Amino acid sequence: MKPLEDIRILAVEQYGAGPFGSVHLADLGAEVIKVEDPSSGGDIGRYVPPYQQGEDSLFFEVFNRNKRSISIDLSTASGREVFEDLVRVSDVVYSNLRGDVPAKIGITYADLKHLNPRIVCCALTGFGMTGPRASEPGYDYVLQGMTGWMDITGEPSGPPTKSGLSLVDYSGGLVAAISILAGVHAARRDGVGMDCDVSLFDTAISMLTYPAIWNLNGDFEPVRMHNSAHPSLVPFQAFETSDSWIVVACPKEKFWQRLGVVIGRPDLVTDDKYATFADRRRNASELIPILEGIFASKTEGEWLALLREAGVPCGPVNTVSQALADEHTVARGMVVDTEHPAFGTVRQVRSPVRVGNDPVEYRRAPQRNEDAEYVFTELLGYDAERIERLTAGTIVETAEGAQK
Secondary structure (H helix, E strand, O other): OOOOOOOEEEEEOOOOHHHHHHHHHHHOOOEEEEEEOHHHOOOHHHHOOOOEEOOEEHHHHHHHOOOEEEEEOOOOHHHHHHHHHHHHOOOEEEEOOOOOHHHHOOOOHHHHOOOOOOOEEEEEEOOOOOOOOOOOOOOHHHHHHHOOOHHHOOOOOOOOOOOOOOHHHHHHHHHHHHHHHHHHHHHHHHOOOEEEEEEHHHHHHHOOHHHHHHHHHOOOOOOOOHHHOOOOOOOEEEEEOOOOEEEEEOOOHHHHHHHHHHOOOHHHHHOHHHOOHHHHHHOHHHHHHHHHHHHOOOOHHHHHHHHHHHOOOEEEOOOHHHHHHOHHHHHOOOEEEEEEOOOEEEEEEOOOOOOOOOOOOOOOOOOOOOOHHHHHHHHOOOOHHHHHHHHOOOOEOOHHHHOO
């Protein structure tokens, strides 16, 4: 039995942040049923280029594998009827909408507890369901700017810079997944569900971690660091070699001592100016140019071999292609295959979550409304007459209609 096989999640989700949170739960066996609006063509992620055909895209695939889909309009009486029946047999209603929307469309705990007292309603929003910005849309790029991330990323002389990935979205999804698991645990223990008010803004602020506590309790003002250097530990940054770039890290004194031997400069280790973390930070403007000159004297491969043999934390600055082909990526089975009717064999990265030793199965993302028959007959037990009534017009689409 898969770890989360006994959990059912109704996911009123779209795009990246929300689906990224639930895909890890789906990989662990949770039944995640995407509730997609027929009037908008479902999850907007289905239409993200490049590699997009009709209602299929590789973007959608990576966030929605192992899930199911039903296309219903929650603003109609018939659509709401199906949704409420699903709430009765589910554990979680999960959404990623604007902060004021869950209450407006009636998917908070107060709205649904009469149907299922144990339901957990997790809303992942841009700014949360309270506060002055609750009704504003929140997107990763905007939030990286608002929460200080961009101000401390990039070169000191360059412009504010975002991360190369949507890390606020992804982190918010993971926080939502943790909240869901905690909520389900408490609901099963106490017999009472709750709201989980998770926001991308809160997530990004919380991830300021040690720069935040230094700033709140002292005079530390985070700034951009040259060559992606650590704000306090020296050396801990990217160095240019004769043919590429590497990252060298000395987060412990023993690594600094080993580095001195590897680079042929044990005198630097014994020099009082560089003896401790505090000394090296204070005199970084003198030390770093020395190290930059030394690292420029050999190739990436030569330095990595020497550093690894000495036990100094280090690594190459890979391209995405190099990272995906890395021998450790392969050894850890981080790339998996799924079969897709439009794209054939799709290779994608797997979830890093590992629970137990049983292999994880990977099933392609669902086509919109693909699981209507399963939901209506197997899950809800509707008879043919009721299904015909519900599928009349466009209120609830049939699987066949959704794929035309």
